[in-house]
Amino acid sequence: MKTLWTTAALAAVLMTGGAALAAEPxxxxxxxxxxxxxxxxxxxxxxxxxxxxxxxxxxxxxxxGFRPYDGTTxxxxxxxxxxxxxxxxxxxxxxxxxxxxxxxxxxxxxxxxSANYTFRATRHSDVIPASDVQAPSIAxxxxxxxxxxxxxxxxAFRFIxxxxxxxxxxxxxxxxxxxxxxxxxxxxxxxxxxxxxxxxPGVIEVTPKADGTLEIRQRVDRPxxxxxxxxxxxxAQSDGRYAPTLVAYRQEVADAKSLAKPxxxxxxxxxxxxxxxxxxxxxxxxxxxxxxxxxDLKGKVVLAIVTGTWCPNCHDEAQYLVQLDKKYHxxxxxxxxxxxxxxxxxxxxxxxxxxxxxxxxxxxxxxxxAPAEMWEKxxxxxxxxxxxxxxFVGRDGKVKAVHSGFASPxxxxxxxxxxxxxxxxxxxxxxEKAAPQKVASN
Numbered sequence: 001m002k003t004l005w006t007t008a009a010l011a012a013v014l015m016t017g018g019a020a021l022a023a024e025p026x027x028x029x030x031x032x033x034x035x036x037x038x039x040x041x042x043x044x045x046x047x048x049x050x051x052x053x054x055x056x057x058x059x060x061x062x063x064x065g066f067r068p069y070d071g072t073t074x075x076x077x078x079x080x081x082x083x084x085x086x087x088x089x090x091x092x093x094x095x096x097x098x099x100x101x102x103x104x105x106x107x108x109x110x111x112x113x114s115a116n117y118t119f120r121a122t123r124h125s126d127v128i129p130a131s132d133v134q135a136p137s138i139a140x141x142x143x144x145x146x147x148x149x150x151x152x153x154x155x156a157f158r159f160i161x162x163x164x165x166x167x168x169x170x171x172x173x174x175x176x177x178x179x180x181x182x183x184x185x186x187x188x189x190x191x192x193x194x195x196x197x198x199x200x201p202g203v204i205e206v207t208p209k210a211d212g213t214l215e216i217r218q219r220v221d222r223p224x225x226x227x228x229x230x231x232x233x234x235x236a237q238s239d240g241r242y243a244p245t246l247v248a249y250r251q252e253v254a255d256a257k258s259l260a261k262p263x264x265x266x267x268x269x270x271x272x273x274x275x276x277x278x279x280x281x282x283x284x285x286x287x288x289x290x291x292x293x294x295x296d297l298k299g300k301v302v303l304a305i306v307t308g309t310w311c312p313n314c315h316d317e318a319q320y321l322v323q324l325d326k327k328y329h330x331x332x333x334x335x336x337x338x339x340x341x342x343x344x345x346x347x348x349x350x351x352x353x354x355x356x357x358x359x360x361x362x363x364x365x366x367x368x369x370a371p372a373e374m375w376e377k378x379x380x381x382x383x384x385x386x387x388x389x390x391x392f393v394g395r396d397g398k399v400k401a402v403h404s405g406f407a408s409p410x411x412x413x414x415x416x417x418x419x420x421x422x423x424x425x426x427x428x429x430x431x432e433k434a435a436p437q438k439v440a441s442n
Contacts, residue, residue, distance in 0.1 A: 065169025065181025086198035087354035135186035177313030
């Protein structure tokens with residue numbers, strides 16, 4: 001690999017007859033695609049990382065399955081040291097370029113947990129061509145019945161698979177939303193699929209069985225993790241809501257066997273009283289109190305989002321909400337995030353501010369409290385236990401529907417169904433006329 005020199009460094013070499021050999025490589029030395037790996041407690045999580053740009057435009061790009069998904073909020077490369085900041089996830093990659101390789105560490109924090117990983121990356125090399133590998137076809141939708149209900153009462157999950165030859169991208173879809181797309185190639189009779197987008201590292205093994213099922217095994221990064229509860233979403237460790245080994249059946253087989261069905265996104269959480277006004281009153285990021293009685297919200301169609309920037313599915317939804325806000329704001333739609341951040345984040349709101357900037361959020365963000373206060377602060381809903389939960393409020397201020405979780409593009413057809421549902425409901429509610437305002441008599 002050729003060393004790339006700055007103008008100043010090259011001049012120094014020429015002036016000293018070649019003695020100045022400690023020249024500084026430019027950002028072009030790290031430009032391109034890398035095969036990166038996070039490692040902790042013996043578990044390795046491979047992922048694709050693209051680095052491009054220079055100076056203020058330098059950035060790292062992560063992938064969700066086959067698709068570029070998210071990127072850094074800032075990046076730098078100086079004196080052989082690469083720093084990639086993913087501030088909307090409170091994650092930082094620190095690495096040095098040594099002999100053409102990147103080596104270093106990753107510090108990540110999600111909700112009230114933090115984790116440190118070792119990091120290494122080598123220049124990308126193509127996998128074995130799909131034509132040289134006889135991989136079975138597993139594309140489509142699968143159902144994963146659970147041996148015991150999850151902590152949210154679920155009896156089954158879905159497993160959605162996209163396949164290109166020997167390579168697949170698969171996501172587990174729960175009532176909260178999906179895990180993002182784990183991706184990898186078929187080798188030695190199985191797929192080892194991994195995922196990292198700056199906020200949710202994870203790796204699973206998917207093995208096709210002779211009876212037509214798939215065995216899905218989570219790799220965990222510490223002894224005993226299978227028996228421990230962990231965070232609100234799965235990472236490299238078992239998330240505590242289901243066994244580390246799962247069995248998936250094709251949708252049609254699950255239907256024929258009358259296996260348990262996944263939860264319904266529209267009936268999991270419901271309004272306590274459909275005739276009750278959906279009330280809220282919280283400060284925005286500048287400390288101004290905003291309530292459902294605010295003049296800009298009164299008589300409007302409101303999407304109230306129970307959310308938190310520590311939640312990856314909430315990141316997925318925010319990017320879609322930005323699109324809805326642009327499309328329907330002038331027609332009378334208002335989006336209000338009821339944001340529940342950890343106590344340690346509430347003072348400076350560093351992650352929330354980075355989140356808002358990263359996704360170009362223009363709709364209202366309100367500081368509703370800590371995650372554990374959700375049920376106290378939003379008492380109007382029954383069985384509220386997902387992040388996010390989207391509350392559709394009509395012009396009369398009453399709850400018309402609640403959608404639990406968010407199925408991202410990694411969920412394939414379920415993301416398309418969600419978009420159709422959201423747009424149809426929004427347009428229906430916008431078409432309804434607001435009740436005439438009563439004028440107080442003297």
